[in-house]
Amino acid sequence: xxxxxxxxxxxxxxxxxxxxxxxxxxxxxxxxxxxxxxxxxxxxxxxxxxxxxxxxxxxxxxxxxxxxxxxxxxxxxxxxxxxxxxxxxxxxxxxxxxxxxxxxxxxxxxxxxxxxxxxxxxxxxxxxxxxxxxxxxxxxxxxxxxxxxxxxxxxxxxxxxxxxxxxxxxxxxxxxxxxxxxxxxxxxxxxxxxxxxxxxxxxxxxxxxxxxxxxxxxxxxxxxxxxxxxxxxxxxxxxxxxxxxxxxxxxxxxxxxxxxxxxxxxxxxxxxxxxxxxxxxxxxxxxxxxxx
Amino acid sequence: xxxxxxxxxxxxxxxxxxxxxxxxxxxxxxxxxxxxxxxxxxxxxxxxxxxxxxxxxxxxxxxxxxxxxxxxxxxxxxxxxxxxxxxxxxxxxxxxxxxxxxxxxxxxxxxxxxxxxxxxxxxxxxxxxxxxxxxxxxxxxxxxxxxxxxxxxxxxxxxxxxxxxxxxxxxxxxxxxxxxxxxxxxxx
Numbered sequence: 001x002x003x004x005x006x007x008x009x010x011x012x013x014x015x016x017x018x019x020x021x022x023x024x025x026x027x028x029x030x031x032x033x034x035x036x037x038x039x040x041x042x043x044x045x046x047x048x049x050x051x052x053x054x055x056x057x058x059x060x061x062x063x064x065x066x067x068x069x070x071x072x073x074x075x076x077x078x079x080x081x082x083x084x085x086x087x088x089x090x091x092x093x094x095x096x097x098x099x100x101x102x103x104x105x106x107x108x109x110x111x112x113x114x115x116x117x118x119x120x121x122x123x124x125x126x127x128x129x130x131x132x133x134x135x136x137x138x139x140x141x142x143x144x145x146x147x148x149x150x151x152x153x154x155x156x157x158x159x160x161x162x163x164x165x166x167x168x169x170x171x172x173x174x175x176x177x178x179x180x181x182x183x184x185x186x187x188x189x190x191x192x193x194x195x196x197x198x199x200x201x202x203x204x205x206x207x208x209x210x211x212x213x214x215x216x217x218x219x220x221x222x223x224x225x226x227x228x229x230x231x232x233x234x235x236x237x238x239x240x241x242x243x244x245x246x247x248x249x250x251x252x253x254x255x256x257x258x259x260x261x262x263x264x265x266x267x268x269x270x271x272x273x274x275x276x277x278x279x280x281x282x283x284x285x286x287x288x289x290x291x292x
Numbered sequence: 293x294x295x296x297x298x299x300x301x302x303x304x305x306x307x308x309x310x311x312x313x314x315x316x317x318x319x320x321x322x323x324x325x326x327x328x329x330x331x332x333x334x335x336x337x338x339x340x341x342x343x344x345x346x347x348x349x350x351x352x353x354x355x356x357x358x359x360x361x362x363x364x365x366x367x368x369x370x371x372x373x374x375x376x377x378x379x380x381x382x383x384x385x386x387x388x389x390x391x392x393x394x395x396x397x398x399x400x401x402x403x404x405x406x407x408x409x410x411x412x413x414x415x416x417x418x419x420x421x422x423x424x425x426x427x428x429x430x431x432x433x434x435x436x437x438x439x440x441x442x443x444x445x446x447x448x449x450x451x452x453x454x455x456x457x458x459x460x461x462x463x464x465x466x467x468x469x470x471x472x473x474x475x476x477x478x479x480x
Binding site: 037040041043044045047048050051052054055120124125127128129130131132134135138139 | 357359360361362391392394395396450451452453454455457461475477478479480
């Protein structure tokens with residue numbers, strides 16, 4: 001990559017790598033989801049997400065000098081800027097649905113903000129992505145509503161999934177490298193803290209409507225600290241990565257405090273990333289330059 | 293005079309013409325290129341041809357991808373190149389995928405919508421999209437996809453996803469057939 005790295009690359013990769021890694025995880029449901037419609041749903045969402053990653057890698061190509069394939073599969077683990085939420089194994093289907101719901105509602109907030117980007121090529125791509133993402137949003141929300149209203153087992157598994165993912169969903173909004181410059185140039189029209197505030201307010205209302213806001217209360221009483229990392233390019237004693245806490249103020253869920261330490265947006269990943277990276281990039285690394 | 297293959301395997305002959313005539317020939321050639329996932333539908337009726345521009349030795353074709361992850365795009369690119377170079381010998385076809393304006397399913401022509409129905413795929417609803425909630429209701433809902441077999445509207449959406457990115461899956465309660473629809477793609 002160019003050095004010093006263009007901050008626009010960090011912005012593009014924060015979305016592209018989320019989409020790629022999320023798509024990779026969703027694709028793991030192909031053939032294993034509870035029923036065939038969900039095989040199709042997760043497989044199709046995966047196909048969309050990976051395609052969105054490619055669009056953004058193409059936009060980044062003049063800045064990185066790397067092709068989309070090289071970006072997707074030819075980087076070292078510490079060069080990825082995906083967030084921890086996307087890296088976690090699928091686990092229970094309730095977790096996967098909770099994560100898909102939280103991820104896509106958060107993704108929708110940042111995409112909407114970027115439609116107003118001063119970087120018009122990015123804004124144009126985002127508008128295309130939004131029209132496809134709406135189906136992901138509808139999918140996540142339909143299952144959220146069905147499971148939250150549903151028999152107690154399904155509701156419990158959804159709630160467990162939400163509890164496990166809510167903190168890392170907040171961390172999707174980790175500030176970007178050189179974010180001030182991106183905001184000043186209106187490439188990123190609104191700061192990530194502002195986007196987090198919008199998403200948290202909206203998701204708080206949805207959770208309250210489903211009487212699932214205890215998930216946020218539970219998160220509020222935790223420290224917000226994330227699981228220590230074991231991959232990424234940073235070595236030695238690193239400050240633990242933690243996301244802001246949440247609280248209900250004047251009838252609205254808000255975040256309090258800021259991030260500390262570095263997470264996915266700085267190439268520092270959860271312990272689940274390295275095994276995912278090894279599998280995702282294995283073929284590419286085993287056969288350099290292969291075409292398919 | 294050159295003898296060349298034209299649309300639908302009909303043999304046509306063409307003289308060197310004016311630029312306008314050649315551009316028309318290029319559009320005709322594009323009308324002979326079909327979506328490999330929906331064979332009766334030409335790419336011009338699908339509404340993905342945004343611009344054709346002739347210059348010395350080249351023809352630039354801008355295409356709007358339907359869904360970003362559509363695996364048919366590479367095939368379409370090859371077919372467009374072959375079709376253009378067949379009717380305009382001596383010119384190189386340069387195919388580019390562009391994203392502005394975004395393709396929406398409202399760009400499908402009336403002829404394209406007929407071709408979809410003939411193929412057994414319900415054409416997409418027009419205009420701004422509404423949320424799709426699979427099996428949300430077993431009641432008849434406003435805006436339900438019409439069954440391509442019996443025309444009935446007593447249908448349910450089984451999934452917003454299907455065998456390709458651009459299709460959703462449905463069930464007709466009137467003639468009891470499962471069917472697929474071309475998914476609406478539009479701004480909310």
